Amino acid sequence: MNNGTKIVTIPESATIxxxxxxxxxxxxxxxxxxxxxxxxxFKIKSGQFIMCTVxxxxxxxxxxxxxxxxxxxxLTVRKVGSVTNALHELQAGDKxxxxxxxxxxxxFEEIKGKNIVYVAGGIGxxxxxxxxxxxxxxxxxxxxxxxxxxxxxxxDLMYKENxxxxxxxxxxETYITVDVGTPGWTGEVGFVHTLFDKVNLxxxxxxxxxxxxxxxxxxxxxxxxxxxxxxxxxxxxxxxxMKCGVGKCQHCxxxxxxxxxxxxxxxxxxxxTLGEQx
Amino acid sequence: xxLIRKDxxxxxxxxxxxxxxxxxxxxxxxxxxxxxxxxxxxxxxNLAAPIPAAPPKSxxxxxxxxxLSYRYAGGSAPVEIKPDYKEQPKALFxxxxxxxxxxxxxxxxxxxxxxxxxxxxxxxxxMFMVTNTCVKPFTYxxxxxxxxxxxxxxxxxxxxxxxxxxxxxxxxxxKGKDLCEKLKLEKAAEKHRAxxxxxxxxxxxxxxxxxxxxxxxxSRVMNRVTTGxxxxxxxxxxxxxxxxxxxxxxxxxxxSCFNIADSCTASGSCDRLRTWDSCSYEGYSRMxxxxxxxxxxxxxxxxxxxxxxxxxxxxxYLRPGCVGCxxxxxxxxxxxxxxxxxxxxxxETTSREQL
Numbered sequence: 258m259n260n261g262t263k264i265v266t267i268p269e270s271a272t273i274x275x276x277x278x279x280x281x282x283x284x285x286x287x288x289x290x291x292x293x294x295x296x297x298x299f300k301i302k303s304g305q306f307i308m309c310t311v312x313x314x315x316x317x318x319x320x321x322x323x324x325x326x327x328x329x330x331x332l333t334v335r336k337v338g339s340v341t342n343a344l345h346e347l348q349a350g351d352k353x354x355x356x357x358x359x360x361x362x363x364x365f366e367e368i369k370g371k372n373i374v375y376v377a378g379g380i381g382x383x384x385x386x387x388x389x390x391x392x393x394x395x396x397x398x399x400x401x402x403x404x405x406x407x408x409x410x411x412x413d414l415m416y417k418e419n420x421x422x423x424x425x426x427x428x429x430e431t432y433i434t435v436d437v438g439t440p441g442w443t444g445e446v447g448f449v450h451t452l453f454d455k456v457n458l459x460x461x462x463x464x465x466x467x468x469x470x471x472x473x474x475x476x477x478x479x480x481x482x483x484x485x486x487x488x489x490x491x492x493x494x495x496x497x498x499m500k501c502g503v504g505k506c507q508h509c510x511x512x513x514x515x516x517x518x519x520x521x522x523x524x525x526x527x528x529x530t531l532g533e534q535x
Numbered sequence: 536x537x538l539i540r541k542d543x544x545x546x547x548x549x550x551x552x553x554x555x556x557x558x559x560x561x562x563x564x565x566x567x568x569x570x571x572x573x574x575x576x577x578x579x580x581n582l583a584a585p586i587p588a589a590p591p592k593s594x595x596x597x598x599x600x601x602x603l604s605y606r607y608a609g610g611s612a613p614v615e616i617k618p619d620y621k622e623q624p625k626a627l628f629x630x631x632x633x634x635x636x637x638x639x640x641x642x643x644x645x646x647x648x649x650x651x652x653x654x655x656x657x658x659x660x661x662m663f664m665v666t667n668t669c670v671k672p673f674t675y676x677x678x679x680x681x682x683x684x685x686x687x688x689x690x691x692x693x694x695x696x697x698x699x700x701x702x703x704x705x706x707x708x709x710k711g712k713d714l715c716e717k718l719k720l721e722k723a724a725e726k727h728r729a730x731x732x733x734x735x736x737x738x739x740x741x742x743x744x745x746x747x748x749x750x751x752x753x754s755r756v757m758n759r760v761t762t763g764x765x766x767x768x769x770x771x772x773x774x775x776x777x778x779x780x781x782x783x784x785x786x787x788x789x790x791s792c793f794n795i796a797d798s799c800t801a802s803g804s805c806d807r808l809r810t811w812d813s814c815s816y817e818g819y820s821r822m823x824x825x826x827x828x829x830x831x832x833x834x835x836x837x838x839x840x841x842x843x844x845x846x847x848x849x850x851x852y853l854r855p856g857c858v859g860c861x862x863x864x865x866x867x868x869x870x871x872x873x874x875x876x877x878x879x880x881x882x883e884t885t886s887r888e889q890l
Contacts, residue, residue, distance in 0.1 A: 338823025
C-alpha cells in the first residue's frame with residue numbers, strides 16, 4: 258500500500274517544469290512539488306487521482322498517468338471546462354496546487370501471473386498509462402500483456418511516443434485502431450473491440466482493464482462478456498464530478514459507494530451492483 | 536439532576552454568555568417564525584417558541600464559508616495559502632432534540648470517518664449544548680418515528696424539561712454538571728424525574744394525531760428501500776412532483792452535501808468557499824464536458840431518499856438520515872417531504888393493481 262505523504266485539505270504548490278502538446282485540446286504537464294521534503298515522500302499508487310488547483314480558477318479531479326516507480330510526475334489533461342481551460346493557459350514555471358493522492362488504485366498484487374488486456378478508448382488511455390508502465394517495469398511477473406487503443410482519428414491517438422515504445426517492447430502486444438482513417442493512414446480502421454479477434458484475445462487467467470467514453474465502455478464490456486470473461490476480471494476506473502476528494506462533499510456518490518474513497522477503480526461486477534449509469 | 540425556577544432560566548444562558556456566543560430560539564415579530572440565531576439580548580430567547588424554521592445546522596456548517604484563502608501573482612512568485620479555521624466558543628441554548636440528533640449525524644459523518652473534516656472540527660471544538668424537551672409536538676413533527684425525540688437522551692451538556700413552575704435540569708457532561716454546581720441550583724428529587732417522564736408520555740400521546748400517517752412506517756420503509764423493494768412507480772411519481780428547488784436539503788438538519796468554488800477579487804487574492812449544495816440540482820453530478828450520469832430528476836430524487844433511508848444507516852450516521860423534524864414536509868412545494876414519501880412507498884406496496 259501507500260505509505261507516503263497524503264495532502265488532504267490544504268493544497269501544496271507545485272511548479273510546472275515542462276508542457277507537452279499531446280493531441281488537440283490535450284496537454285501533459287510535468288511538475289514537481291515546491292516543498293522538496295513532501296515531493297520526496299509523495300508516493301502514488303497506480304490508479305489513484307489527485308485534486309489539482311489552478312490558482313484563480315478552481316480545483317478539479319484528475320487521474321494520475323505516471324507509474325509509481327521511476328517515472329516523471331505529470332498530469333495529462335484535456336481542456337473541457339473552465340478550470341482545465343485555465344490550466345491550459347499556464348506556462349512552464351507557473352504554479353498549481355496539489356492535494357492527494359486519493360482513491361483505491363488498481364490491484365497490482367492480485368493480478369500477478371495473469372494475462373493483462375488493456376482496452377483504452379481515446380483519452381481513456383491516460384488513467385491506464387500508469388498501470389501499463391508499471392506492468393512494463395515488471396513484465397516478468399505477468400503472462401501476455403496486450404494494449405489495445407482506439408481513437409476517433411489518427412490525430413486523436415494518445416501518447417504516440419509511448420505507443421511506439423510499447424510496440425517495440427518485447428512481450429508487449431500493442432495494437433492501434435481508429436474509427437475514421439485519414440489520408441496516409443495505413444493502420445486498422447474500426448472500433449477498438451474489433452481488434453479482439455486479431456489479437457486472439459485470451460480469456461482464461463486474464464484480467465481486462467477498460468477505460469473510455471460510456472458508449473465505448475458498454476460495447477467493449479458486452480463483447481468481453483460474450484467471449485466468456487468473468488465480470489470480476491474486468492476492471493475500470495470511473496469519472497465523477499468531485500469537489501473534496503475525501504468522501505465529504507458527496508458529489509461522486511454512485512450507488513452505495515463514493516468514487517473518491519471506494520473507487521475510482523471498480524470491477525465490472527461491482528459496477529453492475531451500483532445501479533447507476535456509468 | 537437539578538431544578539431551576541422558570542423565571543430564572545435565563546441565568547443559565549447568562550452564565551454561559553461570558554464564555555460562549557449564545558444561540559437560541561427567538562420569535563421574529565413580523566413573520567411570527569422562530570429562528571435559531573446568535574442572541575445579543577438574552578431576553579429574546581423564548582423556550583416555548585415553536586420549532587425553528589431552519590435547523591441550527593448553520594452554526595457548525597455555515598451555508599457559505601471561506602475554508603482557505605490564497606494569493607498567487609503568477610510565474611515563480613510563491614503561493615501564499617492560508618487555511619481559515621474558525622474556533623469560536625458557541626452555546627446552543629434551547630436546542631430541540633431532533634436538531635441535536637441532526638448535529639450528531641453531522642458529527643459522525645464529518646468527524647467519525649477516515650478523513651476528519653478540519654473545518655467542521657474547529658466549529659465543533661468548543662460548544663455547549665442545552666437541549667429543551669418537547670413537552671408538546673408541533674404540526675409537522677414525527678421524531679417519535681425516527682428515534683430522535685421528543686426528549687434528548689445523550690449528547691447534551693444540559694437538558695431542560697418544563698415541569699410546570701420549574702425546569703428539570705439534567706447534566707449530560709462534566710462541564711454541564713460544573714455549571715449547575717457553580718450556579719448552586721437546587722437538587723431535584725425522584726418525583727421530578729417522574730414528572731418529566733409523565734410529560735414526555737403526554738407529549739408522545741399527542742403525536743398520535745399528528746403523525747399517524749408516518750408513525751412506525753419509517754423503519755419499515757427503510758427496510759424496503761434498502762432491499763430494493765420500493766416500487767419504481769414511487770420514484771417516478773416523486774420525480775414528477777419535484778421542482779428541483781433544493782429547499783428540502785437546506786432545511787434538513789442532517790443534509791451535508793457541499794460545493795466548493797474559488798472566488799477572486801481584482802487584487803489577486805482568492806477565497807475558497809464551501810457552500811451548501813443539493814442532490815436535487817441537475818448540475819450536482821454533471822461533469823465538465825456535459826456528461827451527467829444522473830440526468831433524469833427521478834434518478835436524483837430516488838438517490839436523496841436512498842441516502843436518507845438506507846445509505847445513512849449503513850455508511851454515514853449509523854441511524855436513519857431523517858431526524859423527524861418535519862421541515863421538508865413543511866417547505867416542499869411538491870408534497871414530497873420525507874414522511875409523505877414514506878407514505879407513498881407504503882401505499883404503492885399495497886397497491887390494489889396487484890389484485
